[in-house]
Amino acid sequence: MSEQKKPKNIFTQGPVDPAFIADSIAKHATKTSIGGHSIFLGQVRADVIEGKQVEAIEYTSHEAMALEKMTEIREAIFAKYPLTCMHVHHSLGAIKAGEICLFVFTSSAHRKAAIDACNECVERIKAELPVWGKEIFQGEGYQWKVNQ
Amino acid sequence: MSEQKKPKNIFTQGPVDPAFIADSIAKHATKTSIGGHSIFLGQVRADVIEGKQVEAIEYTSHEAMALEKMTEIREAIFAKYPLTCMHVHHSLGAIKAGEICLFVFTSSAHRKAAIDACNECVERIKAELPVWGKEIFQGEGYQWKVNQ
Amino acid sequence: MYFGQLTDITGCSTQRLPAVTDTDALRQWLYAQYPAMRQAKFMIAINNKLVSGNEAIPEGAQIAFMPPFSGG
Amino acid sequence: MYFGQLTDITGCSTQRLPAVTDTDALRQWLYAQYPAMRQAKFMIAINNKLVSGNEAIPEGAQIAFMPPFSGG
Numbered sequence: 001m002s003e004q005k006k007p008k009n010i011f012t013q014g015p016v017d018p019a020f021i022a023d024s025i026a027k028h029a030t031k032t033s034i035g036g037h038s039i040f041l042g043q044v045r046a047d048v049i050e051g052k053q054v055e056a057i058e059y060t061s062h063e064a065m066a067l068e069k070m071t072e073i074r075e076a077i078f079a080k081y082p083l084t085c086m087h088v089h090h091s092l093g094a095i096k097a098g099e100i101c102l103f104v105f106t107s108s109a110h111r112k113a114a115i116d117a118c119n120e121c122v123e124r125i126k127a128e129l130p131v132w133g134k135e136i137f138q139g140e141g142y143q144w145k146v147n148q
Numbered sequence: 149m150s151e152q153k154k155p156k157n158i159f160t161q162g163p164v165d166p167a168f169i170a171d172s173i174a175k176h177a178t179k180t181s182i183g184g185h186s187i188f189l190g191q192v193r194a195d196v197i198e199g200k201q202v203e204a205i206e207y208t209s210h211e212a213m214a215l216e217k218m219t220e221i222r223e224a225i226f227a228k229y230p231l232t233c234m235h236v237h238h239s240l241g242a243i244k245a246g247e248i249c250l251f252v253f254t255s256s257a258h259r260k261a262a263i264d265a266c267n268e269c270v271e272r273i274k275a276e277l278p279v280w281g282k283e284i285f286q287g288e289g290y291q292w293k294v295n296q
Numbered sequence: 297m298y299f300g301q302l303t304d305i306t307g308c309s310t311q312r313l314p315a316v317t318d319t320d321a322l323r324q325w326l327y328a329q330y331p332a333m334r335q336a337k338f339m340i341a342i343n344n345k346l347v348s349g350n351e352a353i354p355e356g357a358q359i360a361f362m363p364p365f366s367g368g
Numbered sequence: 369m370y371f372g373q374l375t376d377i378t379g380c381s382t383q384r385l386p387a388v389t390d391t392d393a394l395r396q397w398l399y400a401q402y403p404a405m406r407q408a409k410f411m412i413a414i415n416n417k418l419v420s421g422n423e424a425i426p427e428g429a430q431i432a433f434m435p436p437f438s439g440g
Contacts, residue, residue: 022170025189029246032194039187041173042440045257046180059439062371062432065416090439098177102440109193111270119263122440131439132372144373145438190368207367210299210360213344238367250368270368278360279367280300292301293366
């Protein structure tokens with residue numbers, strides 16, 4: 001009876017292009033029950049650690065597991081908030097400082113649901129998705145990113 | 149001694165174009181101390197009220213007063229949160245259902261400040277800026293928008 | 297200046313006001329001119345600052361009558 | 369499969385594991401192979417599900433060793 005749906009992909013090789021974000025926003029113009037959109041964008045910081053500057057973060061993931069978990073998160077958030085839609089995009093591969101590595105986009109009739117759902121989604125992505133960031137230093141060397 | 153700075157304009161005639169939002173995001177790629185952006189977009193809903201559907205909201209403002217108040221809000225939010233930057237755009241004139249009428253964009257090294265500042269800014273804009281929305285019905289008639 | 301739904305009552309958005317010294321006197325004049333204003337919810341701003349209670353009106357001040365805000 | 373900083377210890381990201389029946393036995397094998405794993409913080413997933421405590425390992429299961437997540 002239970003149909004195993006293929007989880008929706010959220011991963012994209014390379015950074016999230018601002019033009020892609022604009023297209024995503026523009027596509028919602030036909031959904032005229034929406035009153036508010038909330039967007040979170042993660043951007044790679046050029047942190048300086050012991051004199052070495054981060055020039056990129058290289059993201060890897062246990063993709064199959066991450067997509068299963070993301071499906072679970074998506075369902076929980078749709079059950080909790082009256083959303084019209086939710087879109088998530090996470091980069092894989094090397095993302096340079098200043099580039100966008102995470103794009104979370106929620107829409108609802110009223111702003112509170114969109115904003116709360118977006119925040120909860122970002123928190124759960126950072127805590128629960130099997131994704132790792134390797135901070136690549138200018139010149140040579142790296143360190144593994146630690147969340148929080 | 150005190151220099152009266154001209155308040156920064158936030159008003160724009162007509163809707164906020166998604167391409168403009170993309171440009172705003174792209175401009176932040178050089179600010180590599182930023183780790184998170186939070187964006188809120190208000191979109192005009194095609195609400196149906198007693199059988200009549202809203203086809204547009206026509207926004208008017210006491211602009212000089214709104215810009216003074218916005219300067220005060222901006223300063224309070226920068227004093228409260230460690231933001232890198234904050235941008236606000238509010239439409240005036242007739243904005244059709246499905247179009248964007250409000251764009252609030254905050255950026256910070258870490259996500260919490262950006263998200264909290266964005267939310268607080270949206271709440272204060274809706275509560276404190278002298279702006280009025282006239283909901284224009286398809287066919288004929290209108291009603292004045294009420295917040296909350 | 298009148299804003300939002302108040303313009304439905306006044307039929308205009310700008311008007312030269314009589315020389316009155318405070319907001320209580322101004323309200324009396326407004327209610328006499330536009331009886332429907334008694335039922336309207338509005339705030340008064342003098343030179344872009346909201347006032348509450350009875351406030352003195354400086355000569356040449358710009359007065360705004362504003363219903364509840366509904367931006368965003 | 370090994371992920372993140374664990375690959376610095378193992379030098380590889382995929383490896384055929386011995387046929388063990390539970391995660392306790394698997395940990396013993398791992399620590400013997402890679403002593404530095406004793407100091408590493410990691411979780412184990414069997415067929416894409418995180419497990420805690422000692423769990424049985426089905427035949428042919430896919431095992432993932434994963435350090436704390438750092439996405440976003």
